[in-house]
Amino acid sequence: MATDHIYLDNAASTPVADEVMAEMLPYMKQQYGNPSSIHRFGRETTRAIQLARKRVAEMIGASPREITFTSGGTEADNLALKGTAIHARSREPEKNRIITSNIEHDAVLEPCKDLESRGFVITYLPVTGEGLVRPSDLKNALGKDVALVSIMHANNEVGTIQPIKELAGIAHQAGALFHTDAVQAAGKIPLSVKDLGVDMMSMSSHKINGPKGVGALYIRSGLKIAPIIHGGGQESELRSGTENVPGIVGFGKACELAAKRLSQYQTHVSELRDYLIERVSKEIPHSRLNGSRTSRIPNNAHFTFFGVNGEDLIIKLDENGVAASTGSACSVKKQKPSHVLKAMGFSYEEITGSLRLSLGMHNTREEIDRTVSVLSSVVKELRELSPFKGKYA
Ligand SMILES: Cc1ncc(COP(=O)(O)O)c(C=O)c1O
Incomplete structure (x- = not known):
């Protein structure tokens, strides 16, 4: 790799x-x-x-x-x-x-x-x-x-x-x-x-x-x-x-x-996570952070990108150098809609457009910058191809 x-x-x-x-x-x-x-x-x-x-x-x-x-x-x-x-x-x-x-x-x-x-x-x-x-x-x-x-x-x-x-x-x-x-x-x-x-x-x-x-x-x-x-x-x-x-x-x-290294981990990872959330929210239209803003582990950012299929998004991100997930790695191969998001009352569209980015100690600000730029262009590209083109492009 x-x-x-x-x-x-x-x-x-x-x-x-x-x-x-x-x-x-x-x-x-x-x-x-x-x-x-x-x-x-x-x-x-x-x-x-x-x-x-x-x-x-x-x-x-x-x-x-x-x-x-x-x-x-x-x-x-x-x-x-x-x-x-x-x-x-x-x-x-x-x-x-x-x-x-x-x-x-x-x-x-x-x-x-x-x-x-x-x-x-x-x-x-x-x-x-x-x-x-x-x-x-x-x-x-x-x-x-x-x-x-x-x-x-x-x-x-x-x-x-x-x-x-x-x-x-x-x-x-x-x-x-x-x-x-x-x-x-x-x-x-x-x-x-x-x-x-x-x-x-x-x-x-x-x-x-x-x-x-x-x-x-x-x-x-x-x-x-x-x-x-x-x-x-x-x-x-x-x-x-x-x-x-x-x-x-x-x-x-x-x-x-x-x-x-707990406090070092919390500071480093949550700062990167907040920076990622802020940039995605500002720069990618029709995106939304899911889960609690305050009662949240430091390394998790979970979004819905409306008008995009999360599986396609992951493949495109991977092609462009970013490894991400829609949710649980252990059940993702079953290709079933997330029971977690369903239980949270999400619509089918909100579930299919979901993406989890989870951070670690080794991640850097420069990586977050590159991720946001790849994510912006990939989301745009997928929306162009989607039947919802007019709605979210
Ligand atoms: C909340 C939760 N419980 C249990 C497990 C399973 O742990 P393990 O992979 O060590 O079997 C996972 C793994 O993703 C998890 O996220």
Whole structure:
């Protein structure tokens, strides 16, 4: 790939940081012991996992024993939802309902569907036009039959941040547990599990300059959930399978880096993001920023360009050196209209014209300038070809 290609799809994945790579490499070559082995090779990798667990815990204000490593955000979400549901069914069978929102990632929605097919009841909360869950809607939906509320921290498409502390408090008042999918938030905004009052929180390494295929679920100390993968009993019996040692080491380092440079990240990325939004809004007619202006993760800019097809826009941008996305990389190949934008009340035209530009630490102002200029001409070109030519050209 050309090195001058501009990467604005950091919500999908991020480059592995040099420091992360350097810490991982020995665990692929010299330090290959199985952490379950008693000899020194095993003890070495066990120590590496302990350090990584401490670093992940520190980033979110947890204690190391509250961290369970998984194969990523998807597995962490599955473990939280299914693990809670299975445990509740065996202990308190009357608690057979889960509340979630209409704008969750498929990593939450699909396990919910699966649980529905196994007799659990799922309540899906609506959202506002900005993508916010209303606390009053959660209050009204709660009841004694609810085992778990699962609401994402920041949305992967439009970047809206939910009032997690308030929502968790409401869930607890009704006797329900609270899980949040913080895959898009952890490492990007200040975040403490104790302050938020959540019982479980999902994270993913590759969104914060760590390797792919590793993540974690925070499980509050004292809380019991059922495992969903059975075997040798690794991760305190919660997630069997020989640990992905290089991945876990890399994730730990990525968390340490993210925590250390959090304010630098927030300043750099949000300044670029605001500059991008300002220029697009001023220079590209019939464009609109989607999601909340104020309650938003620092690296997300999500627009609708009226009279343009978002898929065509991405192809044209890519041809002209800019990598962008319409939304969720994980479901984009399904070519279905975004369930998030639908839930926010968008029309078909507003959904098809949507584009997500998500920034990272390595992006520069010069790249934003080039992006705006490419975007302006590509949008113009596509509008010329569109049946809406007269309306938006
Ligand atoms: C909000 C959210 N949850 C879960 C996931 C899945 O994480 P992973 O790719 O680590 O499985 C993603 C990935 O895009 C995400 O954005």
